Amino acid sequence: MSDWVMVGAAADIPHGHAALVDVDGTPVAVFNVNGQFYAVDDTCSHAEASLSEGELDPEACSIECPMHGSCFDLRTGEPLSLPAYDPVRVHRVEVVDGTLRVAVDAGAMP
Ligand code: FES
Structure with a gap:
């Protein structure tokens, strides 16, 4: 696990929205689902797409x-669903x- 990195004001990401943040060079997508924040790799595990630009489903807590x-399940x-079969971190x-802060999981890349 890496150290915590401040990425901005929580108020800048309203419910149902996402933001792309940089955490020590790692692009991370941060989502607000009913006031609960989730952070996953921004880059899709299938190809070069930015998950922060995807459609957030607050009911399913998925992007x-x-x-x-x-x-992808944000939790x-x-x-x-296909075509991706590998998880994102x-x-x-x-x-x-x-203030939002994120700690990147330094574990194996998907
Ligand atoms: S790039 Fe995300 S599903 Fe293909």
Whole structure:
């Protein structure tokens, strides 16, 4: 696990929205689902697409890749539909005094 990195104000990502942030050179997608924040690798595990630009489904707590349509569970990073079959990494995210901070999971890349 890496150290926490401040990535911006939590208020800048309203419910149902996402932001692409840089965490020590790693592109990370941060999502707000009903006030709960989730952070996963921004780059899809299938090809070079930005998950922060995908369609967020707050009910399913999932993100649909904008390129080929695979959905990923934001809690686990697991793909819920093809063509992606590898998960994306899930990162720790929390709010401290209104500021979002993320710690990248330095584990194996998907
Ligand atoms: S690039 Fe994401 S599903 Fe193909």
